Amino acid sequence: MLRSLFTALRNMSTETTIPKAAAAAAAVPAARAEKKSKKDAGNAFVLKTPKGTKDWADKDMIIREAIFGTLSSLFKRHGGVTIDTPVFELREILAGKYGEDSKLIYNLEDQGGELTSLRYDLTVPFARYVAMNGISQIKRYHIAKVYRRDQPAMTKGRMREFYQCDFDIAGNYDSMVPDAEILNVLVSGLLGLGIKDFKVKLNHRKILDGIFQVCGVKDEDVRKISSAVDKLDKSPWEVVKKEMVVDKHQPEEVADKIGEYVKLNGSIRDVLATLKSDELLSKNESASTGIEELSTMVEYLEALEVEQYISLDMSLARGLDYYTGVIYEAVTAQSAPPTDAAEKKKKVTKNGADVEDASEYVGVGSIAAGGRYDKLVGMFAPTTKSGKTQSIPCVGVSFGVERLFSLIKQRQGLEAKVRPTNTQVFIMSFGGGADWTGFLKERMQVANTLWSAGVECEYLYKAKANPRKQFEAAEKTGCPLAVILGKEEFPEGKIRVKVLGTGENDDGDLIEVKDLVDVVKAKLAESKVDGVDEVTRLIRSL
């Protein structure tokens, strides 16, 4: 009876054979979903997620889990512990930490309680946590969502709700030792995710400040000149110079002097040599301190084998107010806007598409960034009787998961191999005739036995299911094994275990029901596929 069913199956179209890679079919591509939601506008309201946010579908989640797993095991390798903080903070905690960007903070409505806002990054909540708990040293990682009311560019991974993966070292230590380790974490993290064509730009806030001083920028103008320099990754020097002279009222000669310095970049040792030979900078206290620190750091970077990934770049300024020492930013070739961005942008606007579409023609920006911030914890620390506040120096790095995700997802051959479920066994029943019950309860019992043994398995939620439907369902999950309850075989204590996708002539093995768990486990030892583990390997190697 069972044999003849197998024969019948053999005569079916090849669609019903079960290739492992076929799992792809089950997923809903996000792009299609988005289109669909727009079409359904006949409904009472448009079904969508809020602007700048998105759903993560099943296959995307597997890739995301692989990225999180890669990064969190890296952080653990360096002795990191993890913490979590609320999605919203008291509004006063966030106030005065982000400079101009504070306008991008999401506020919660005042519903008659405390005033709160969604967190803008994980750094300020971390500093609040360190101060509130009186912690003197901690290495912590935190993987969580942050919120910015920015102009989104979805396909590039620029979102209003997005994940950050942060690793920070807080505590008083010998100079530049944790800083060098953070750069090792940054480089290892990107390499572990299969990102190879990246470059880490490094600079030091104290050197930058020294440069502005020796060029004649007044102290009160340093922050705004710094934020002009920060635009050099997107705009040519002429534009930035104009901003300094016209908008920010610097004499042209001051701007020109700055222009000479900020074009310096290259290997850390080369640029340090140039800076050291600069008489003006050598006499400047701030610059000298920065230069000395980087001279110490380069030795550590060599020992940690990351020196070669880093270039010292005087044009790197980083926007955030709270940095006080080294700053760094990793970029890839894809970080930059495409060379035809301006042209494409123009065309899109001409054809009447909305502004958001045009913003797709920007780069993804930095894929990981960070720096030293020695004063932030002190902003939350209690003031002592002598009027001093004690701060805990910190240094850290933040990986931009959405940007990394969009780079990784584009890779040739990855998405087709992602299997959204982890199902290993599909339980089927074969039978027929007027007295055929369908063995639904029996399939449940077998499933329960396998679940209890830790085996991922499924069966059709149908009292009587025909073989073709069951094979199709198994194929959808992409699972490697079928367990088959035959109408005559099962009541005799026998059950069939078949490796799927092995070709037409394999009827599987008929075994004793009592041996099922052992046989399944033995077969899975060869053929089990863990989705996240496999994707983690793929991401590293593709």
Added chain:
Amino acid sequence: MLRSLFTALRNMSTETTIPKAAAAAAAVPAARAEKKSKKDAGNAFVLKTPKGTKDWADKDMIIREAIFGTLSSLFKRHGGVTIDTPVFELREILAGKYGEDSKLIYNLEDQGGELTSLRYDLTVPFARYVAMNGISQIKRYHIAKVYRRDQPAMTKGRMREFYQCDFDIAGNYDSMVPDAEILNVLVSGLLGLGIKDFKVKLNHRKILDGIFQVCGVKDEDVRKISSAVDKLDKSPWEVVKKEMVVDKHQPEEVADKIGEYVKLNGSIRDVLATLKSDELLSKNESASTGIEELSTMVEYLEALEVEQYISLDMSLARGLDYYTGVIYEAVTAQSAPPTDAAEKKKKVTKNGADVEDASEYVGVGSIAAGGRYDKLVGMFAPTTKSGKTQSIPCVGVSFGVERLFSLIKQRQGLEAKVRPTNTQVFIMSFGGGADWTGFLKERMQVANTLWSAGVECEYLYKAKANPRKQFEAAEKTGCPLAVILGKEEFPEGKIRVKVLGTGENDDGDLIEVKDLVDVVKAKLAESKVDGVDEVTRLIRSL
């Protein structure tokens, strides 16, 4: 030289030996942190998290990870895929889904864009996702935070920001097949977390509706009478009856009839037999359908070996509007308020403590709950030309992680064994004299070698560190191995590997530096301790 250092160390106090369990010291107990934050009120503002929210400290995170890991591997065992949705939804998506509880929704401020609100649960976003993507069947799990502006009772795990772990099956299937599997998931989830003294209350909305009809409740009053019945887990019948008669204007005889039905509870088969023998109910269409469905289900529950955990309880009503079929709720002995709750509450208020403290004297409530909701997806589905909307039937369960966490954390002996880091090796250097460099760069090189080999290791961020400080730091991490660079040994290509906590007379093994990775891996094969894995085992067994 190195030998004499070991001898010196032997003469140190026993504090410097490294017992593995000593890792506890590193963590900051949340309670202490909270107290501290109140003391620091001398600061510009009180350092705290918003009301009803909390930070998760390092050790708590390990327990949480173990809980999430246990539940997500359970969900995967049943063929679940995972998705993620934004923390906030368009406000109109949430409108009209939660009945009276809608007032507990957190709104985001109108900052000149769409009106949005924080999600109240994961069920409505799931239904929106299914409808928006035109999905006809999916088994999905989702572990994420939800938000309710409720009165918090923190130590019991009643929070304003809290996690839910949901598993739902959407699709048209044979009656009660997925429903029974969801109950299997519920029971397996609790057992997998070491919860043994629980009971699952089961009921069916159609039976309840039938009961209200045969007792003479008008159709328009059914929802409000149902929500009165929902209070029976907290209030005695007399109080609920009074609410029905006085507040909700039901004739006393109607209330009395309801009272007879809702006190029915016991094994599913017994209660079903009672209901079937009831003439009024047998003639009621709604009740008959429910009774028939449960009669089918009990067979499946038997096959899935969960029948014995479940009692059919006519007093279970569940608050949410969207349920249409079976409903269920798991409770433990600790779910109920303590018997002296009323007394304690009074005392606390008398002594002038705030209201929030009094609310600690409630139970944790249900620890997992769910039901069938066949109409919710249809509320988002597009209307067809014939004016029909097609809904996708769903059934699911939600685990209350904070409540489970607070039960698990209380367990004797668990917290002391939680190690917040996963560090396996501490790298030290021993030396002295005027020419002693401290081997900082050398420790970095060794660390980098071990990190590259996937080994979790740390070293002191200090150029010259004395042996005692290094052993103390190793002890804090609770790591099992030390790797020691001796001033004379290391330049000769030798390095020492010592198992920590093995007593005074063990100097470790002096090996070739080139063999380090192999030796460390071999030793860790015996002594490696993975924090989350160990806690997962402990949670299951304690």
